[in-house]
Amino acid sequence: MLLVLGLMCLAGATFLVGELVTAPARQRQASVKRAARYGRTVAHTDRRTFRERIVVPAAARLSRLVLRLSRKTSLHDVSVKLIAAGLPMSPQSFLAIKAATAVGGGVLGFVFGATASSGSMAFAFALLMAVAGYMVPEFVVGAKARARREQIRSELPDALDLLAVSVEAGLAFDGALAKITEHMKGALSDEFALALGEVRIGESRAEALKKLAQRTGAAEVAAFTRAIIQADQLGISLGRILRVQAVDTRNRRQAAAEERAMKAPVKMLFPTVLFIFPTMFIVILGPALLSLLDLFKQ
Secondary structure (H helix, E strand, C coil), rough: CCCHHHHHHHHHHHHHHHHHHHHHHHHHHHHHHHHHHHHCCCCCCCCCCCCHHHHHHHHHHHHHHHHHHHHCCCCCHHHHHHHHHCCCCHHHHHHHHHHHHHHHHHHHHHHHHHHHCCCHHHHHHHHHHHHHHHHHHHHHHCCCCHHHHHHHHHHHHEEEEEEEEHHCCCCCCHHHHHHHHHHHHCHHHHHHHHHHHHHHHHCCCHHHHHHHHHHHCCCCHHHHHHHHHHHHHCCCCCHHHHHHHHHHHHHHHHHHHHHHHHHHHHHHHHHHHHHHHHHHHHHHHHHHHHHHHHHHHC
């Protein structure tokens, strides 16, 4: 493998030297051709940026390749994941990033395997690193979506209190949402702003709230949207519904915190058994064992 890499490096160096040596002649030839065409043709300059000329077409090709290889993946599913994670990125760009990380991981794995072991292990390392590189963007997006969902759950009770106060003060529900987007910052405020924009462009409030629940993926937000839709249909006071929903979401948040607190001792048991107990045994029983070994030697 090292011989193959050496030959590839030698070929690349030879190509670069040849390009450097022939560069002046090629420049003169290009100048002569431009002078011969001067006055007969109009030069058309491409004013597009490097991103528009190279990056965007390459990303589109890579995304089509990923969609072709993974039949179960669709642009709609990828778009839903990106929206849930709060990432301002197109599905094509995300798929292109997955393909690029897979290729980069495969190259790094091949180089590492070729320098550390034989050729068969190099291909195994390349395959393993390519799969890992393909899965890393998916893992990052999933982690960001879970973190954003938890942030929305933590912000929802305070937002519902503000909504209830605004509605009871005489504002309509859309006006109360506008006040929330003005005075609150965070993932929930962004989702409310998006839902309010959908309502303003002509979509019904029920459909906008349903899409809000689908984007967030939080059970508390889904319960809130169902309650608002039912209140609109039945003519129930929104202020009372919002108060009840605020109390319910706050109780759910407290119950979730207590559940995490109850799980903490169980999660701490494994690092305690694996790392802390062996160290304690070495510190406590180590001198006694050394004394016993000296006694047996005598």
